[in-house]
Amino acid sequence: MDIFENIPNPKHRIASGWFPLSSSQQMVWVDQVLNPDSPAYNFGVVTELIEQIDIEALIEALNDVAHKHEALRTSFHIEDGIPFQEFADSIDVDPRTIDFSKESDPEDEARKYLRRKINEPFDLSGNRFWDAHFIKIDREKHYFFLRFHHLISDGFGMSLIVESLSKSYNKIVQGDSYLATYGVKSITEETFESYSEFLKEDRAYLTSTQFDRDREFWCERFADIPPSELPNSVLSASGHSFSNSLEWELDRATYDKCAALASSQGCSMLHLLLALIALYFTSIQALDEIVIGVPFHNRTNARQRRTLGMFAAVMPLKIRVERTRSFTALLKRVSSDTQCCYPHQRFPVAEINRSLNLGGIGRRQLFDVGFNFDTAVNKIPFAGTLCRFQRIMPNFSLNTLDIYLREHSLAANVSVLFNYSADIFERQDIAVLRKRLAILLDAILEDEDCPVGQLPLMDADERRLVVEEWNASAAAYPEGMCLHELFEAQVATDPSAVALVFASAELSYGALNGRANRLAHHLRTLGVGPDVLVGLCVERGFEMVVGLLAVLKAGGAY
Structure with a gap:
């Protein structure tokens, strides 16, 4: 399906105040319509409030945030089979309150509630694509859970909402003294850009010569399409799959060594981690190239970085690995290739798939593995106390394997989360992946100039198992017989x-x-x-x- 075939042309009559979907929204909309029971496009944020909270003030702050951010007032309409969106002037936000304080294990009940809600799909025919939940654990501890659909926001926007909510709440409960919370004497009244302005820019891009140049770039980039990096990854035709997750806690010292290595080569941590992942999968599958899906916030200026809405897109990054060269050479190549692709990152990945006719060769998309590098803060002040917040994702995935690295400067270690398709992988498979990545990373840090084809993927115990024990298959037989x-x-x-x-x-x-x-x-x-x-x-x-x-x-x- 061409995702752009139903985008209205300028002559299409649009009701007053209605706007077409952005290219990012259009991809999400089409996929969600085809998979109405899938929660894959849900995401949420849970904030841990560790002292008494003024619920009325929190509700007032949430309504203030909804008033400031147009995307939170979005509803969708269908006209002649084409989706449009409308932004209400105002909405009333009334969070649901759940009290688990009298349960024998309030924390466990809260976890089960959060998991149940994040896996509950939104109704596209409804008029609200986010909701709020106030969860009481005990007198001193609460969780505040916000759930969104990707049609109205992305991960970058989530941080924007939490920050706005913190400032509004603190101003309400602390008055002018709330300024001390942020260590300043004054804060300019926050102004946020309209998402509808971005929609106009996006519309212009889709009919521009830059759009055509970007298409030409990606078609040339993938004139030769690398094979699937996970040949057993046969998902459903839609790509939606039940998923599980496994975490890897990367110690801060190792992470800092990685950062120093990347910096010494004029590269970023994103480049180093992409090189590591590419090296691993090309090694175990005996490939020369791999394509990794890299999400980015797609906000091209300061105005858009103050705007809540669905901007995010995915860039398919093709990485070639030469086994006779060093990891530092691979790192520089990844950096160079990434920089080469950046000017064309706005081109929708679904349109790349269509232009390459992937469906005609039995492929759903260019990549099986996605990598998301998140360096946002994970603590925010509420009433003078730093409160921790974390993202929460549904147990559904669109890729065979998504790897999330979350680096928060206030955290002791760095979290690497493997979100994997339960149809393809067993938990033990991902545990082996986690172990081998750690071995490979240690070897790189020990000798970054070693040819990558000589770097180990297994420790001594696993190598002994594979080379000696699994090959100990000798059996006696009559040697004189054919x-x-x-x-x-x-x-x-x-x-x-x-x-x-x-x-x-x-x-x-x-x-x-x-x-x-x-x-x-x-x-x-x-x-x-x-x-x-x-x-x-x-x-x-x-x-x-x-x-x-x-x-x-x-x-x-x-």
Whole structure:
């Protein structure tokens, strides 16, 4: 499906105050319509409030935030099969209050509630695409949970909302003294840009010469499409899949060493981590290239960085790995390739897929692995106290594997989260991935100039298991007998035993021997005997084994 085929042209009559969807929204809308029961486009933020909170003031602050941010007042309408959006002048926000304080384990009940709500899909026919939940744990502790649909916001916007909520709440409960919370004497009244202004800019881009130049760039970039980096990743046609997650706590000292290495090469941590991931997957799959999906906030100026809404997009980054070169060389190449792609990052990835006709070759998209690098703060002041907040994601994914690295300067360690398709991976698979990435990273930090093809992926114990124990398959057998003679001995022992299984069919030793004998006699009439080579060209099945046994029985070689 061409995601742009239903974007209205300038001549389409649009009701007053209605706006077309942005290119980012259009992709989300189409996919959500095709998968109405999927919560894959949900995301949320949970703020831990660790002292008594004025609920009325929090509700007032939330309404103030909704008044400032146009995207929080969005509703959608369908006209002639085409989606439009409208921004209400005002809305009343009334958070749902849930009290778990009387439960035997309030924290566990809260976790189950959050998990249930984040996996609850929004109704596209509704008029609200976010909601708020005030969860009481005890007298001193509460959670404030905000849930959004990606149609109205992205991850960058989530941080913007939390910051705005903090400032509004503190101003309400502290008056002018709230300024001390931020260490300043005054704060200019916050002004936020209208998302509708971005929609006009996005509309202009879709009909611009830059759009055409960007298409040309990506089509040239992927003139040769690399194979899937995860060949077993056969998801549903939609790509929506139930997912689980596993965390890797990267110690701060190791992370700082990585940052120092990246900086010494004039690169960023994003480049280093992309190089690490690319090196790992190309190594285990014996590939030369890999494509990784890299999300970015797609806000091109200061105005847009003050605007809440769905701006985010994904850039498919193709990385080539040369095994005779060092990791620092790979790192610089990733940096160079990323910089080359940045001027064209606005071009929608779904349009790249369409332009390359991926559906025609049985591919849903260019990449199976996504990588998200998040360096936003994770603590915010409420009533003078720094309160921790964290993102929460549904148990559904659009990629086979998404890797999230969250680096918060106030945290002791760095969190790396693997969100993986439960249809493709077992938890143990991801545990092995986590372990091998750690081994590879340590080896890189020990010798960054070592050719990447010589860097280890396994520790001594795993290498011993793979090289020695799994290969300890030697078994005694009569060395004076040929293969077909060993087979005939088994036929004599138990001719009714099952020798071959293919699909739902079985073949006994006796039946297999009879077929092989008949073909061997025929081959002899054709001149097959000692020192005669016979080529076998047959699909996998019973006939393949019948053929090779018959050639051996006739005295030839296959």
